[in-house]
Amino acid sequence: MTSTAELTRHPKLTFTAIDDLTTEARFSMDGWGSDIVCKYWKVENHGRSDPWRYELETIEGKGGVFCHPSEDGCRLAIVRHLIYFGLIDIPQDNQHLDARNTAIAVTTQAAREQMAGPRIGDFIEMTDGSLQRFCNKTKHGMQTTEGGSFHVTSTGTASYSGGLNPPQMMERIEDTGATKRGRFWFFSHAIAGAGRGVDVFLPCRVYRLTELSMTEEEARNHPAARGMAEFWGENHPDHLRQIAKLMEGRL
Known part of the structure; x- marks a missing residue:
């Protein structure tokens, strides 16, 4: 199985109609704990909102009820929920990919290796020891x-969908020389469409966030502070706030 749509036919996942409007999605845990049960149903809203609702069983604090414009979208969202928590396993060696998608993965990896510096999707070790990923360049x-x-x-560029944390200064980002496989996705056979997403693991660089402080003079000469001075004026409150943040190693 390769695409998200194909994974709706995973052998441990069954979809059963409970009544005319509601379908239960049950993922078998084979006796290793309770089965994971999600569901989706149609609502009579006469065009006032999305006509479908789906409920994801809460796993590690994540779950709840959401809406979607289509039944297929509900099924795909349930599959993504199971993938996210590792219940539907995606092999990190990419053995789940067919020949055409494997070729896309090889081309993509080669293109990313030509990109210098931190890339979207690379990892960074934070000062508290946690591991995060770069998701947007400022x-x-x-x-x-x-x-x-x-x-x-396939050109190696990546884009991100989700919540973002505050930016970290480039001066604090140090390459460790290590790599770690990170999860991405692309459209199966390079043909866009709902449910055609394919998960792929690619080598990512691992960076480290270092401690940094600046003198006031150094902070005033930083491009971020100079930009604030040009826009707001020298010693404007926003300019001074930016200087103070830079002195603490923040943007």
């Missing part, structure tokens, strides 16, 4: 995240 730094979805193209 003018003077990189934003990070603990989770979310990373779409990658």
